[in-house]
Amino acid sequence: MPKQWIKEHQKEHFYRSAKKEGYRARSAFKLIHINDKFKIFRRVYTLLDLGCAPGSWLQVSKEFIDANIQKDKGKIAPKLLGVDIEKISPIEGVNFIQMDINDNSLESKINGFFENEQIDLIISDCSINKTGNKTLDQVSQIRICNRVVEIAIQFLKPDRFLVLKCFEGSELASFIRNLKKKFQMVKKFIPGATRSRSSELYLICKSIIKIKQ
Ligand SMILES: C[S@@+](CC[C@H](N)C(=O)[O-])C[C@H]1O[C@@H](n2cnc3c(N)ncnc32)[C@H](O)[C@@H]1O
Numbered sequence: 001m002p003k004q005w006i007k008e009h010q011k012e013h014f015y016r017s018a019k020k021e022g023y024r025a026r027s028a029f030k031l032i033h034i035n036d037k038f039k040i041f042r043r044v045y046t047l048l049d050l051g052c053a054p055g056s057w058l059q060v061s062k063e064f065i066d067a068n069i070q071k072d073k074g075k076i077a078p079k080l081l082g083v084d085i086e087k088i089s090p091i092e093g094v095n096f097i098q099m100d101i102n103d104n105s106l107e108s109k110i111n112g113f114f115e116n117e118q119i120d121l122i123i124s125d126c127s128i129n130k131t132g133n134k135t136l137d138q139v140s141q142i143r144i145c146n147r148v149v150e151i152a153i154q155f156l157k158p159d160r161f162l163v164l165k166c167f168e169g170s171e172l173a174s175f176i177r178n179l180k181k182k183f184q185m186v187k188k189f190i191p192g193a194t195r196s197r198s199s200e201l202y203l204i205c206k207s208i209i210k211i212k213q
Contacts, residue, residue, distance in 0.1 A: 027125060028056035030202070031163075033191035035064065038204050040161040044068060044120040045076045048110065048155065050101050050148055051126025051165075052082030058094050061123070066093075081113050101126060101147055110155055118157040124148040124164045127200070134199070138169035145175065145203075152208070153182065159207045168199040182209055 021028070035041050041064035049057050058080060065078050080094045083106065087098050097109055126148060128140045145164050152162040162183070166172060179186045184207035194200060 023056040023059055024054040025056040028060050030125075030191040030194060031057045031060045031123065034163055034189060034202060034204065037189060038161065038187075038206075040121060040123075040163060040204070041065070041068065044160075045072075046079040046114060046117070046120045047081070048114075048119050048122045048151075049080075049082040050122070050124040050151065051084055051144075052096070053084035053086040053088045055082065055088040055091055055094075057123055057125055058082045058088075058091050061121075062091065062093060079114060081110070101144070101151070106151070107154065110151070114155070119155045120157055120160055122148075122152045122156050122160075122162045124162075127165055134167075134169060138167050138171050141165075141167050142171050142175050149179065149182065152205075156208060158210065162205040164203050164205070166201055166203055168201060176203065179203065179205060183207060184209060 023029075041061070044061075044065055045068060047061050047065065049061065052058050061080060065080065069076065069078055078093065082088065082091075082094060082096045083099055083101055084096075085098065085100050088096055090096070095113060097106075097113075099106055099109070124145075126144050128137060128144060130137050145166055148164050149162070156162055166175065176186055176188070183205040185205065187204045189202045189204050190200075191202065
């Protein structure tokens with residue numbers, strides 16, 4: 001069977017499954033695949049999702065965090081925050097800020113919500129509206145990724161994960177090289193639920209490297 005055919009049918013499968021499971025988007029399965037491989041939700045109670053609309057990553061995150069809390073007999077209070085330019089319909093137990101992540105006032109809002117505590121996991125599926133010009137799109141996406149990394153450096157707990165979305169292209173290698181100066185682990189990952197013709201991929205980063213003063 002041709003690979004393309006198999007991938008397209010997988011896509012259909014993920015779309016149907018997302019509807020069946022009550023997720024808002026099939027990208028829910030991308031996060032599930034990322035967790036299957038990297039166990040990013042281990043010991044996670046607080047989470048920031050940058051570029052979260054319509055909210056399927058928040059739905060999945062809530063499920064994993066609820067399971068952690070059950071295991072822990074509710075000793076730790078969960079805190080989940082999503083940020084997006086677009087509005088989302090509410091999700092119980094999840095807070096949302098409608099804002100451009102480039103807005104300078106975002107940091108104080110994050111600090112306020114997490115009460116100046118560092119965060120267990122930061123995820124970002126944030127992506128630009130593609131223009132069709134691959135070079136331009138990649139540069140714009142990397143600009144967004146740089147902002148996500150800037151936020152993660154300020155708010156992520158040491159030894160924890162940052163997940164961010166990138167596109168394949170000529171700028172990717174140098175972006176990853178820079179990222180490797182900031183995180184001890186940086187891995188490229190393409191979840192099974194990704195469209196076959198898509199150039200998107202995820203970078204799974206762990207353990208911020210603290211720069212000695
Ligand atoms: C692929 S969608 C995210 C899907 C989400 N992970 C889910 O599972 O429901 C990408 C999102 O990034 C958001 N976005 C793009 N640029 C942004 C920015 N500068 N600030 C905030 N959100 C942004 C878009 O509005 C869009 O909702």
